[in-house]
Amino acid sequence: MKAAPDAQRRLLDLQAVDTALNQLAHRRKSLPELAEIDTVSRELSALEDERVRAQVAVDDLDRDITRFERDIEQVRTRKDRDQARLDAGGALREIEGLQHELATLNRRQGELEDAELELMEKRETAEQTLNEIKKRISDALERRGAAEARRDAANADITKEQEFKTQSRGPLANDLPQDLVQLYDKIRANTGLGAALVRAGRCGGCRIELYGADLNRVKAAKPDEVVRCEECSRIMIRTNESGL
Structure with a gap:
């Protein structure tokens, strides 16, 4: 030729x-923001798994606390009924039986309330853990959003340069x-x-x-x-x- x-x-x-x-x-493909976005996205995925586990823990505790509250209310209802019967009087054997049952119910109520209090303390800790994870997710989302904004700005600059170079290439190639x-x-x-x-x-x-x-x-x-x-x-x- x-x-x-x-x-x-x-x-x-x-x-x-x-x-x-x-x-x-090459610059578009190797923007540092791309690696940052990928890292934060993986971090968010792991945090979301943690959030789900933490939420399940809180939900489980809420369910257990609700069950204890229901059991405690049943004991209180039974106590009120027995107390009413005791206040109405009756045969000595019946009164002794009611007094024994009330003592048993009081112990049962105490045990249930102690267990409920322990669960409530655990729930407070679990909710704190959940809130901390949510805060970390919020921070990570903010960091990813900032990185995406920087990526988009850099891509816009690259696109402008590419358009300028491409426009200058056409006449140059056509003249050869x-x-x-x-x-x-x-x-x-x-x-x-x-x-x-x-x-x-x-x-x-x-x-x-x-x-x-x-x-x-x-x-x-x-x-x-x-x-x-x-x-x-x-x-x-x-x-x-x-x-x-």
């Missing part, structure tokens, strides 16, 4: 734009021979770099120094001949800096 030396040199301008676009794409641009694009798609400056006898793509037959081949090539590197296949752009 042949192309005017000036057209070949302008491939470096096209490559500079494409390199900038690649860097912007299309067969040269097609070759350049094909090489760039495979290697990430379509054209490279030869400087001081070294290919700017693979950084390998030219020597022997390869050096003679490049030296002998006419200025309008499109020369490619034997090692990396990039189009080698020759200028006064090439040392050939």
